[in-house]
Amino acid sequence: MVEHNAPQRLVELLSTDGESITAAWIDGVSTSLRGRVSAAELNRELHELYAATLDALRKGATDGTGEDFSEVRALLTELSRNRARQGFSPSETAAGVFGLKSALEPFLEDGSVEDVRALLRMNRLLDQLGLFTIETYARTREEIISAQADQLLELSTPVVKLWDGVLAVPLVGTLDSARTQVVMEKLLQALVDTGSEQAIIDITGVPAVDTQVAQHLLKTVMAAQLMGAECTVSGIRPQIAQTIVALGIEFGDIVTKATLADALRHALRKSGTDLVARDGGRR
Numbered sequence: 001m002v003e004h005n006a007p008q009r010l011v012e013l014l015s016t017d018g019e020s021i022t023a024a025w026i027d028g029v030s031t032s033l034r035g036r037v038s039a040a041e042l043n044r045e046l047h048e049l050y051a052a053t054l055d056a057l058r059k060g061a062t063d064g065t066g067e068d069f070s071e072v073r074a075l076l077t078e079l080s081r082n083r084a085r086q087g088f089s090p091s092e093t094a095a096g097v098f099g100l101k102s103a104l105e106p107f108l109e110d111g112s113v114e115d116v117r118a119l120l121r122m123n124r125l126l127d128q129l130g131l132f133t134i135e136t137y138a139r140t141r142e143e144i145i146s147a148q149a150d151q152l153l154e155l156s157t158p159v160v161k162l163w164d165g166v167l168a169v170p171l172v173g174t175l176d177s178a179r180t181q182v183v184m185e186k187l188l189q190a191l192v193d194t195g196s197e198q199a200i201i202d203i204t205g206v207p208a209v210d211t212q213v214a215q216h217l218l219k220t221v222m223a224a225q226l227m228g229a230e231c232t233v234s235g236i237r238p239q240i241a242q243t244i245v246a247l248g249i250e251f252g253d254i255v256t257k258a259t260l261a262d263a264l265r266h267a268l269r270k271s272g273t274d275l276v277a278r279d280g281g282r283r
Contacts, residue, residue, distance in 0.1 A: 007057055007060055007061075007062050007118075007121065009114050009115065009117075009118040010057050010062075010118050010121065010122055011054065011057050011058050013104075013107055013108070013118065014050070014053075014054045014057065015054065017107050018050065018054070020107070021050075021100075021103050021104060021107060022046060022047060022050050022103075024102075024103035024106070025046055025050070025099050025100050025103035026042060026043055026046050028095075028099040028102055028103060029042060029046065029095055029096055029099040030042055032092060032095040032099065033088070033092055033095070036086070036088070037086075045075070045079055045096070046096070048075055049072065049075050049076070049079075049096075049097075050100075052069075052071045052072045052075055053069075053072055055071070056068040056069045056071070056072060062121055062124075062125055063125075063128070064125050064126075064128030064129045064132065065128060065132075069129075072129065073129075073132060076096075076097070076129060076132055076133050076136065077136050079093070079096055079133070080093055080133050080134075080136035080137040080140060081136065081137075081140045083096075083137060084137050084140035084141050084144060085140070085144065090134050090137055090138070093133060093134070093137045094130050094133050094134050094137075096133065097126055097129050097130040097133050098126060098130050100122075100126055101122070101123055101126055104119065104122060105119070157169065157171070157179060157182050157183045157186055158170065158186075159186050159187055159190040161190075161194060161196075162200070162264055162267075163264070163267070163268060163271075163273070164271075165194075165195070165196045165197055165198055165271045166196060166198045166199075166200070166264065166267045166268065166271060167187070167190055167191065167194065167196045167198070167199045167200070168199070168200040168201075168202055168260070168263075168264075169183055169186075169187055169199070169200070169201050169202065170202045170204070170205065170260070171183070171201065171202060171203050171205055171206050172205030172206070173205065173206070173207070174206070174207070174213075175203075175206060175213045175216050175217070176212075176216070177216065179216075180216035180219060180220060183201075183220055184219065184220050184223050187199060187201075187220065187223075187224060188223060188224065188227055191224065191227050191228075191229050192227070196229060197228065197229050197230065197271065198229065198230055198232070198267035198268075198270055198271055199224050199229045199230070199231045199232070200231070200232045200233075200234055200260065200263045200264065200267060201217065201220060201221065201231060201232070201233050201234070202233075202234045202235045202260045202263065203217070203233065203234070203235040203236070203240070204234070204235030204237070204259075204260065205235070206235070206240075208240070208243065209240045209243055209244060209249075210243070210247065211247055211249060214244065214247070214249045214251075217233060218251070218254070221233070221254055230255070230267075230270060231254065231255075232254075232255045232256070232257060232263045232266055232267060233251070233254060233255070233256045233257070233263075234256070234257040234258070234259060234260045234262065234263035235258075235259070235260065236256050236257065236258055237258070
């Protein structure tokens with residue numbers, strides 16, 4: 001009998017005092033969000049949630065993970081993803097669910113056993129839905145962070161056309177496997193798109209070169225060579241040169257230069273272009 005009365009009392013309460021409860025719910029959530037969501041949007045979201053929750057309770061369901069609450073979970077998924085994209089915190093997002101607890105309390109103050117059971121049952125339900133909301137929010141934030149990381153990776157590995165037939169990839173920061181893959185893909189595609197036969201990989205902005213970084217560089221150079229392009233590695237500072245020698249890293253027949261300017265002069269000569277100084281001398 002207990003299992004039957006609690007949902008029945010909740011349906012009665014939510015049906016009779018629906019407008020007052022939703023008004024209190026909207027007011028409480030609006031305060032926690034500090035006006036960062038428009039009143040119209042918040043009103044629509046919470047009214048839809050309220051109606052879907054009441055509909056599930058009318059079916060006798062009180063398990064937020066059950067089939068009868070699928071529409072409620074769908075609405076919470078949309079709400080959570082929107083909040084995550086808008087930059088809200090997990091607690092601000094969960095307030096959309098947990099705020100209903102506070103809104104309900106004044107309507108269950110007569111202290112009857114039935115009301116207490118109904119409130120406990122509703123609290124358990126809202127805890128389930130709140131947990132679902134936070135989990136959905138967390139997944140969405142992970143997706144956003146991953147997408148932003150990919151975008152930053154793209155931006156941090158530009159392929160620049162220095163001259164007709166000469167491309168350059170100025171690298172800044174640490175070179176790892178994921179970034180090497182992006183560098184390789186962008187460089188190879190640029191070689192195809194521009195028909196270039198000379199490529200410069202500039203590591204002036206790479207703080208240190210270890211065995212792993214060297215291997216990544218060699219893979220990129222070899223991939224470019226397979227496309228018919230000659231690669232020059234520039235930005236070999238004295239400290240990096242010493243490290244490479246100490247580690248016993250072999251660059252083989254790969255051309256290396258101290259500066260990007262030296263590498264560009266080499267690439268231009270290889271492409272059949274002569275540089276003439278202002279005084280008329282060749283360089």
